[in-house]
Amino acid sequence: MRKYLLFGLYITAVCAIIYSCQNTSEMNQAQYMTGGKDLYIANCQNCHGANGEGLGELAPPLTDTIFLTKNKEKLACFIKNGANEPMVINGKTYEGKMPDFANLHDIDIAQVIVYITNSFGNKQGMYTYQQVAIDLQKCNSAKNP
Amino acid sequence: MKKIKSQLIILVVSLFVIACSDAKKLPIYGEREVAITKDKDGNQKIDTIYQTIPNFSFLNQDSTVITQDAFKGKIYVADFFFTSCTTICPTMHRNLKTVYEDFKNNPDVMFISHTIDFKYDKPSVLKKYAEKLGVNTNKWEFVYGNKEEIYSIAEKNYLTVVEEDSTARDGYIHQGWLVLIDKQKRMRGAYDGTKTEQVEQLKKDMATLLAEEK
Numbered sequence: 001m002r003k004y005l006l007f008g009l010y011i012t013a014v015c016a017i018i019y020s021c022q023n024t025s026e027m028n029q030a031q032y033m034t035g036g037k038d039l040y041i042a043n044c045q046n047c048h049g050a051n052g053e054g055l056g057e058l059a060p061p062l063t064d065t066i067f068l069t070k071n072k073e074k075l076a077c078f079i080k081n082g083a084n085e086p087m088v089i090n091g092k093t094y095e096g097k098m099p100d101f102a103n104l105h106d107i108d109i110a111q112v113i114v115y116i117t118n119s120f121g122n123k124q125g126m127y128t129y130q131q132v133a134i135d136l137q138k139c140n141s142a143k144n145p
Numbered sequence: 146m147k148k149i150k151s152q153l154i155i156l157v158v159s160l161f162v163i164a165c166s167d168a169k170k171l172p173i174y175g176e177r178e179v180a181i182t183k184d185k186d187g188n189q190k191i192d193t194i195y196q197t198i199p200n201f202s203f204l205n206q207d208s209t210v211i212t213q214d215a216f217k218g219k220i221y222v223a224d225f226f227f228t229s230c231t232t233i234c235p236t237m238h239r240n241l242k243t244v245y246e247d248f249k250n251n252p253d254v255m256f257i258s259h260t261i262d263f264k265y266d267k268p269s270v271l272k273k274y275a276e277k278l279g280v281n282t283n284k285w286e287f288v289y290g291n292k293e294e295i296y297s298i299a300e301k302n303y304l305t306v307v308e309e310d311s312t313a314r315d316g317y318i319h320q321g322w323l324v325l326i327d328k329q330k331r332m333r334g335a336y337d338g339t340k341t342e343q344v345e346q347l348k349k350d351m352a353t354l355l356a357e358e359k
Binding site: 045046047049055056057058059096097099 | 229231232233234235236238239242274276277278279
């Protein structure tokens with residue numbers, strides 16, 4: 001009987017640990033989402049819209065989950081350095097120029113990407129500021145080898 | 146006694162009606178002058194002369210000269226922007242486009258956007274912008290003029306501040322007013338194009354103005 005009790009307690013403890021771990025990562029993402037939303041309103045919303053709907057053919061929508069997944073490691077570069085290449089989004093080509101947001105720090109970029117890729121019908125989970133640094137380095141070295 | 150009461154009620158109700166019908170006119174903005182004129186019988190008459198938009202001549206997105214003739218007998222909404230503006234312009238035009246969608250089938254309504262970027266926004270650039278925004282340029286004109294003309298009409302006539310400013314992110318600063326002009330070229334309202342509630346008010350006021358001038 002005692003054995004069972006101890007075993008039960010052990011299982012509960014393990015479950016509690018796993019559960020609390022999940023909670024911190026969820027909480028982390030929630031923090032990124034809140035910060036990201038404010039940054040989005042301040043920097044992105046005037047062109048891309050409150051619901052990520054874009055603006056005519058001037059600014060593309062942010063609702064193309066496939067594009068966002070495929071180009072995930074380029075998103076940080078688009079934001080930091082701006083973009084001046086045509087992009088096909090939701091089957092339409094957008095040729096406009098996106099300005100750079102060089103003033104944003106890695107953590108800001110991470111938050112805004114988490115916000116965008118988990119709003120407007122997207123659900124792609126966490127993206128850390130450490131990853132931003134790695135992705136920025138990749139595209140900068142591709143640009144200036 | 147009862148009669149007085151019912152008369153009082155009628156009085157109050159009619160007061161409300163009068164008050165309401167008075168509210169159905171938009172104010173007239175700008176400077177005004179008083180002129181004393183004589184009618185055909187030689188009686189003196191006092192007239193108020195309101196500030197009006199003077200004649201202008203700009204190039205539109207098709208490189209065609211456009212003057213006030215295009216706006217004759219129409220009410221219109223005017224604003225100032227530039228195509229490479231990344232701050233308030235996209236929001237202004239997102240909002241103004243909803244106004245355009247509401248009134249695009251009304252032959253008495255037009256829109257005019259003046260670029261303040263006289264260096265870069267040549268007619269061909271405006272044409273591309275209009276296409277990408279997705280609006281019909283017969284209804285919504287995009288015009289280009291030299292710096293003096295555009296900046297002067299903005300500040301003196303549409304009462305909108307525009308300036309070149311090398312310290313600003315995009316090189317210019319300007320106000321985001323959407324200015325409502327009536328059929329007699331008088332200014333009847335100005336609405337902050339970046340605020341949705343003011344843009345909603347513009348839509349209501351346009352309907353009021355159209356009814357007033359019927």
